Amino acid sequence: MNRLAFVLLPLVAGCSISDIYHGGAPVKTSDWLETGEIRKPRAEITRTVRELILRQGYTPPEFVDDRVETDWDVHLSPRFREGYRTKLEAEIVPVGADGFNVRVRSTMEINNSQHGNMQERADWIGAGASEKHKDHIADEAVKLRSTLKFRFFGLNP
Numbered sequence: 001m002n003r004l005a006f007v008l009l010p011l012v013a014g015c016s017i018s019d020i021y022h023g024g025a026p027v028k029t030s031d032w033l034e035t036g037e038i039r040k041p042r043a044e045i046t047r048t049v050r051e052l053i054l055r056q057g058y059t060p061p062e063f064v065d066d067r068v069e070t071d072w073d074v075h076l077s078p079r080f081r082e083g084y085r086t087k088l089e090a091e092i093v094p095v096g097a098d099g100f101n102v103r104v105r106s107t108m109e110i111n112n113s114q115h116g117n118m119q120e121r122a123d124w125i126g127a128g129a130s131e132k133h134k135d136h137i138a139d140e141a142v143k144l145r146s147t148l149k150f151r152f153f154g155l156n157p
Contacts, residue, residue, distance in 0.1 A: 028126030030138035083111035
């Protein structure tokens with residue numbers, strides 16, 4: 001009986017199944033979203049991904065080994081758990097003989113600090129800890145994938 005209580009204790013304490021699955025930390029990274037096979041030159045795909053990352057307000061870094069990760073885009077707030085930061089990751093993966101697939105995902109963290117909007121005092125945790133933010137972790141990745149698909153495939157893919 002004592003073993004059962006030990007196993008159920010995290011559930012009673014308010015942990016969700018996803019928290020247990022991810023090692024006790026709230027979820028902060030979305031799943032990979034893919035564009036599908038693109039039959040364009042790699043240089044054109046790279047240029048387009050960087051341009052669309054820039055249009056979303058991120059500073060577009062250079063691709064390294066067909067992978068790019070932006071810096072954090074920080075939005076601070078004086079309210080508890082209202083400040084957040086996001087970043088994007090993108091990969092260009094070869095598909096077949098002459099095609100490529102662009103995979104994107106986003107990461108979102110919230111400020112868990114009680115000290116208002118002071119960035120140097122920020123205590124960043126996964127956005128999955130907040131009911132308000134956990135459904136929005138993938139928003140930036142969805143936006144980037146949608147604009148990439150529209151750019152490469154048009155309205156009727």
